[in-house]
Amino acid sequence: MSLDLFVSHYNYWVVILLMMVGFYILISRGNLIKKIVGLNVFQTSVFMLYISMGKITGGTPPILVGDGHGGDAVEHVVYSNPLPHVLILTAIVVGIATTSVGLALAVRIKEAYGTLEEDEINRIEALVEASE
Amino acid sequence: MSIVVDIVLVTLLAVAGIALLRIRNLFAVVMLAGIYSLLSAGLFTVMDAVDVAFTEAAVGAGISTVLFLGALALAGHHENRPGHTPLLPLIVVSVTGLALVYGTIDMPGFGGADNPVHHHVADHYLKESPNEIDIPNVVTAVLASYRGYDTWGEVTVVFAAAVGVMLLLMGGRRSRAAAGDNGRVGGDGQAGGAGDR
Numbered sequence: 001m002s003l004d005l006f007v008s009h010y011n012y013w014v015v016i017l018l019m020m021v022g023f024y025i026l027i028s029r030g031n032l033i034k035k036i037v038g039l040n041v042f043q044t045s046v047f048m049l050y051i052s053m054g055k056i057t058g059g060t061p062p063i064l065v066g067d068g069h070g071g072d073a074v075e076h077v078v079y080s081n082p083l084p085h086v087l088i089l090t091a092i093v094v095g096i097a098t099t100s101v102g103l104a105l106a107v108r109i110k111e112a113y114g115t116l117e118e119d120e121i122n123r124i125e126a127l128v129e130a131s132e
Numbered sequence: 133m134s135i136v137v138d139i140v141l142v143t144l145l146a147v148a149g150i151a152l153l154r155i156r157n158l159f160a161v162v163m164l165a166g167i168y169s170l171l172s173a174g175l176f177t178v179m180d181a182v183d184v185a186f187t188e189a190a191v192g193a194g195i196s197t198v199l200f201l202g203a204l205a206l207a208g209h210h211e212n213r214p215g216h217t218p219l220l221p222l223i224v225v226s227v228t229g230l231a232l233v234y235g236t237i238d239m240p241g242f243g244g245a246d247n248p249v250h251h252h253v254a255d256h257y258l259k260e261s262p263n264e265i266d267i268p269n270v271v272t273a274v275l276a277s278y279r280g281y282d283t284w285g286e287v288t289v290v291f292a293a294a295v296g297v298m299l300l301l302m303g304g305r306r307s308r309a310a311a312g313d314n315g316r317v318g319g320d321g322q323a324g325g326a327g328d329r
Contacts, residue, residue, distance in 0.1 A: 007135070008241030013233060014142045020229040021149040028221035031211040033158055033203060037165050041149055044172050044192065047184070048145075055179040056250065057135075057243030062180070062270040064262055078245065080180035081254045082270040086279055088184050089271070090286045096191050096199075097293035103203040104300040110207040117212050 011052040018045035030118040032106045036099060043095045047088045054084035134178055135243075141175045158209040162200040169193035183271045 018041060025038025062082035106116060113121050148168040155161050169192030176185035240247040257274055265273040275283055 004241075005237075008243070009236055009239070010139060011142060011242050012236040012239060014146050016229055016232045016236070017146055018149045019232070020225045021153055023228065024218075024221055024225045025153055027224065028218045029211070031158070033200070033207065034161065034211055037152065037161055037200070040165060040192075040196065041152060041168065044169065044188075047188070048172060048175060051176055051179045051181045051184060052242055053247070053249050054181065055243050056245045059180055059245075061182045062258065063182075064268045064270065079258050079270070081250050082257055082274055083254050084249075085181045085184050085271045086274045086282075088181070089187055089275060090282055092184070092187050092191055093286055094289050096196055097290045099196055100199050101293050101296045101300070103199055104297040107203055107206045108300050116207055120212075 012049065015045050015049045015052065018042075018048070032109065032116045032118065033103070036102045036106065039102070040095070040099060043091070047091060050084040050088050054081035056080050138175065138178050141171060141178060145171050145175065156211045156213070158204055158211055161211075162197060162204060165200065166193045166197040169196070183269070 022038045022040070022042030022045060025041065026035050029035060029038065056078055059078040059080040062079040062085070064079075065077050109121065110116050113124050115121060115124075145168065148164060148171060152161060152164050152168065155164065169188060173185045173189040173193065176182075176188055240249075257270055257278065261267070261270050261273040261278075265277050267273045267276075
């Protein structure tokens with residue numbers, strides 16, 4: 001494996017590592033709040049993947065230099081891609097909305113069952129079903 | 133130089149992610165998740181996404197930490213040791229991860245100006261938005277004008293989520309109080325205590 005490939009893909013690979021850490025927390029941990037944290041880690045890794053793809057080496061943030069109406073100095077400025085930034089801005093806000101609904105559900109589950117652990121909830125459910 | 137900062141931040145993020153996995157005190161997990169968000173905000177700044185960086189710092193590291201702390205105050209902060217062996221999840225995660233890494237081999241390298249993603253509409257936004265919208269910040273121009281419907285949908289989602297949270301936290305409580313608090317399933321003293329707080 002060449003060093004070039006490593007440097008040019010390091011971001012993507014760490015993003016995948018983080019994505020899998022989030023995925024692993026989500027499927028292997030029983031605590032519901034920990035699961036939501038895992039979902040957030042997964043989500044943030046997707047944000048990083050998108051932003052990585054929008055970056056241009058030597059570029060500047062996509063805020064126009066000067067008055068924005070051309071002029072020859074502007075021709076030499078390289079801007080990073082604004083489109084992934086817009087998509088991820090939307091995704092961050094939607095992410096916090098889904099997180100808050102998930103946390104509210106967790107609080108209600110805690111009130112109803114007295115626990116947030118998945119296996120204990122299943123046990124209580126089985127007991128309730130058996131007694132009916 | 134910025135590639136060095138990038139690699140350091142990305143490595144710190146990986147360390148924070150793995151620490152998140154191992155810690156079982158949920159209070160510490162939430163604090164670490166805040167640090168993780170702040171690190172990712174730093175990474176976004178290095179990658180020229182300044183608008184995303186301040187949104188992530190405010191929403192990811194700020195609001196979401198507060199929400200998690202509120203949920204912990206209502207629901208307690210101890211996590212049990214996982215009862216089953218983690219072998220099956222590990223296999224699933226490794227296979228998925230390897231498939232994704234295999235997929236990235238063909239991807240164009242990080243930071244290339246000729247990458248396909250930079251053509252198509254991005255060019256148009258950068259060249260034409262000063263004439264069509266006349267806002268120096270292209271991200272704002274795209275967010276509020278070219279993709280205004282996206283933002284409108286986003287606001288709808290936030291509204292729906294706010295209504296959902298209010299119904300979950302208040303509606304349930306009121307109807308239970310009316311029913312004499314016998315709607316609980318596994319009712320032990322703990323649950324009532326959490327509701328009173």
